[in-house]
Amino acid sequence: MKALAFLATVGPMDGDRSSAIAAAQAGDLAAFELLMRQHERMVLVTALRLLGNLEDAQDASQEVFLRLYRNLRKVESASNVAGWLYRVTVNICHDLRRRRPRPVALDEIAEPAAAGPDPQRSATEAERRSVLELSLRMLSEKERAALVLRDLEGLSTEEVARALGSSEATVRSQVSKARVKVREFVERYFRRHV
Amino acid sequence: MNCRDWEERIALYVGGDLAASEAAEVERHVADCAGCQVFASGLKQSLELLREAHQEPLAAAHFAAVRARVLAELAGERRAWWRRAWVYGLAAAAAVALLVAFAVRPGHAPQPRRPEIMGQAGRPTPPEPKVQVAEAAAQPKPVHRRPQGRTGSRQAAPPVLGARVEPVMVKLETDDPDVVIYWIAEIRGDAK
Numbered sequence: 001m002k003a004l005a006f007l008a009t010v011g012p013m014d015g016d017r018s019s020a021i022a023a024a025q026a027g028d029l030a031a032f033e034l035l036m037r038q039h040e041r042m043v044l045v046t047a048l049r050l051l052g053n054l055e056d057a058q059d060a061s062q063e064v065f066l067r068l069y070r071n072l073r074k075v076e077s078a079s080n081v082a083g084w085l086y087r088v089t090v091n092i093c094h095d096l097r098r099r100r101p102r103p104v105a106l107d108e109i110a111e112p113a114a115a116g117p118d119p120q121r122s123a124t125e126a127e128r129r130s131v132l133e134l135s136l137r138m139l140s141e142k143e144r145a146a147l148v149l150r151d152l153e154g155l156s157t158e159e160v161a162r163a164l165g166s167s168e169a170t171v172r173s174q175v176s177k178a179r180v181k182v183r184e185f186v187e188r189y190f191r192r193h194v
Numbered sequence: 195m196n197c198r199d200w201e202e203r204i205a206l207y208v209g210g211d212l213a214a215s216e217a218a219e220v221e222r223h224v225a226d227c228a229g230c231q232v233f234a235s236g237l238k239q240s241l242e243l244l245r246e247a248h249q250e251p252l253a254a255a256h257f258a259a260v261r262a263r264v265l266a267e268l269a270g271e272r273r274a275w276w277r278r279a280w281v282y283g284l285a286a287a288a289a290v291a292l293l294v295a296f297a298v299r300p301g302h303a304p305q306p307r308r309p310e311i312m313g314q315a316g317r318p319t320p321p322e323p324k325v326q327v328a329e330a331a332a333q334p335k336p337v338h339r340r341p342q343g344r345t346g347s348r349q350a351a352p353p354v355l356g357a358r359v360e361p362v363m364v365k366l367e368t369d370d371p372d373v374v375i376y377w378i379a380e381i382r383g384d385a386k
């Protein structure tokens with residue numbers, strides 16, 4: 001009810017976000033929920049791309065939003081919420097990876113699944129997805145983060161640099177290395193298996 | 195220039211990360227170099243595959259689960275905060291009651307028990323401030339306290355016969371194990 005009332009009082013997207021931040025700062029949990037809804041896709045999907053499994057990604061997202069709630073003062077303006085969230089998501093995923101290392105297992109490639117309208121097709125799709133997920137695991141953590149933010153999240157090199165706390169030159173080098181490694185892995189796999 | 199030296203720039207080129215002049219240079223080299231053409235198309239293809247593989251949307255339930263966990267945690271923290279605020283408020287109210295008791299009946303102030311000094315070392319940190327009310331189970335309601343007995347004219351209600359005066363000790367344990375606050379207040383037996 002409170003959330004609905006709040007939604008009714010705010011206008012277009014940006015004002016919406018600023019008011020949500022202000023209201024959440026004042027302790028309005030419904031406003032904070034709205035703020036979460038606005039950014040949850042970005043946070044969870046990024047965490048999933050960085051970590052490679054949903055369970056860890058959800059734990060990371062939870063931590064990101066709790067940290068957001070405790071730092072609302074730092075993200076007062078709507079314009080820097082996304083940048084702040086990307087940076088914190090990267091850091092939290094980094095910490096989580098340290099705490100729960102998941103070794104790379106090459107036999108993790110999906111078994112052909114007999115589901116879907118065209119079993120052959122869905123099998124190859126699932127397989128391809130696994131190959132690409134594995135290719136990300138071949139990257140160093142920094143390379144993976146740079147590639148995920150630049151190529152999958154579509155951030156500019158400058159934004160990626162800010163999120164990773166490094167220089168644009170470093171990001172460009174990491175992104176190019178990551179692209180080359182993914183290509184090598186994907187080509188080697190499909191040449192051998194297809 | 196060796197083709198190896200073009201690798202990084204081609205990899206940046208396929209992602210649209212080069213300035214126009216640099217991109218033009220790469221295009222000129224790739225147009226004349228079969229090996230780099232293969233390399234560039236392989237890069238483009240794997241990048242496309244990677245993007246495709248990550249297109250699949252996540253089910254709404256996955257987001258809702260995270261939201262619910264965050265809100266539950268925040269609501270829990272808020273309850274704990276209010277509990278703490280209530281305890282501090284109670285202590286403050288007890289202090290006010292004590293002062294009022296002294297001010298109104300300077301000659302008849304109950305002799306409060308001296309606050310006990312707790313042992314300093316080895317006490318476990320309590321999870322939250324707790325209030326221990328000694329003796330009486332009655333809740334102190336200092337706002338409704340009335341001056342008692344022989345002060346005469348200003349008294350709002352007649353004293354109840356047999357009403358007992360009980361010193362109540364409010365012990366407040368703070369987050370710091372070395373700081374324990376005691377408030378000694380007086381509760382009349384008829385206070386309800």
Ligand SMILES: [Zn+2]
Binds near residue numbers: 223228229230
């Ligand atoms: Zn070449």
